[in-house]
Amino acid sequence: MRLSEREDEFMIAYQNGDEEALEKIYTLLRQPLYSFVFRYSRDEQLAIDIVQDTFVKLQRYKHDYNPRKGKLKSYLFQIAYRLMITKLNRRKKWRSLLPFLTPIQKEEFLYIERITIREAVAKLPEGQREVVLLFYYHDMLQEEIAEILGIPKGTVKSRLHMAIKRLREELEEEEYETGSK
Amino acid sequence: MRQDLNKDHHLRKRLDEYHIDIPDFPMKPNRWERFIHFLASPAKDPLDPLISTSNGLLVLKLVPIIGTTAIAFIQVLLIL
Numbered sequence: 001m002r003l004s005e006r007e008d009e010f011m012i013a014y015q016n017g018d019e020e021a022l023e024k025i026y027t028l029l030r031q032p033l034y035s036f037v038f039r040y041s042r043d044e045q046l047a048i049d050i051v052q053d054t055f056v057k058l059q060r061y062k063h064d065y066n067p068r069k070g071k072l073k074s075y076l077f078q079i080a081y082r083l084m085i086t087k088l089n090r091r092k093k094w095r096s097l098l099p100f101l102t103p104i105q106k107e108e109f110l111y112i113e114r115i116t117i118r119e120a121v122a123k124l125p126e127g128q129r130e131v132v133l134l135f136y137y138h139d140m141l142q143e144e145i146a147e148i149l150g151i152p153k154g155t156v157k158s159r160l161h162m163a164i165k166r167l168r169e170e171l172e173e174e175e176y177e178t179g180s181k
Numbered sequence: 182m183r184q185d186l187n188k189d190h191h192l193r194k195r196l197d198e199y200h201i202d203i204p205d206f207p208m209k210p211n212r213w214e215r216f217i218h219f220l221a222s223p224a225k226d227p228l229d230p231l232i233s234t235s236n237g238l239l240v241l242k243l244v245p246i247i248g249t250t251a252i253a254f255i256q257v258l259l260i261l
Contacts, residue, residue, distance in 0.1 A: 026208045034203050044204065045218050052210040099225070117199045136186070136196055164186060171195055 128163035
């Protein structure tokens with residue numbers, strides 16, 4: 001049985017009153033949700049908050065999920081994405097009003113290769129970043145990405161194309177600078 | 182598109198290097214903990230632009246003195 005089918009089965013069990021099924025869903029989907037939000041925002045606390053809030057929302061509206069409309073993973077990613085964008089927009093507004101509340105970015109300098117790919121992904125425009133993260137790291141189809149982000153499939157395709165092109169350019173540029181090519 | 186990316190071994194290799202450590206956290210949010218995190222998160226010093234220049238530093242030293250003098254003067258005027 002495929003993983004996505006198992007997730008959907010757990011969700012149906014949860015909708016029918018099996019509380020343990022929710023724990024299983026959490027164990028399966030906590031990691032992908034966290035890594036998506038973290039790679040997008042590079043904020044550990046925000047990523048934890050969003051994952052927790054996503055599951056709060058899932059519990060509150062558990063009967064809204066319909067397995068015929070799509071996979072549970074896409075459904076949860078959609079909730080998490082919307083929560084994250086709302087929170088980030090609210091933050092932006094607060095920071096423009098009170099600029100001294102802007103936190104100092106903590107970066108983990110583990111080794112140079114990691115920093116480079118992190119920087120390259122972080123440098124992508126928001127629209128391209130979210131598409132490339134869902135496509136590459138979460139193995140999602142363009143239709144699923146379009147549904148999660150609420151944009152047409154054509155836009156997903158073009159953003160993905162632009163993102164890959166830009167990543168290639170960024171990484172090649174960096175290699176020339178460091179002299180590894 | 183996926184085939185295109187799969188063919189580009191170099192880019193794939195680089196993207197695969199982006200590992201992240203996932204911390205252990207419970208499913209239920211703790212509002213109090215979130216508030217503590219918010220308070221404890223490091224923030225920019227609002228006086229930083231003043232401290233970095235010599236004129237700014239002078240302003241920072243003079244403002245309390247001028248302020249105190251002004252308040253004292255107002256109080257004296259009110260008493261008289």
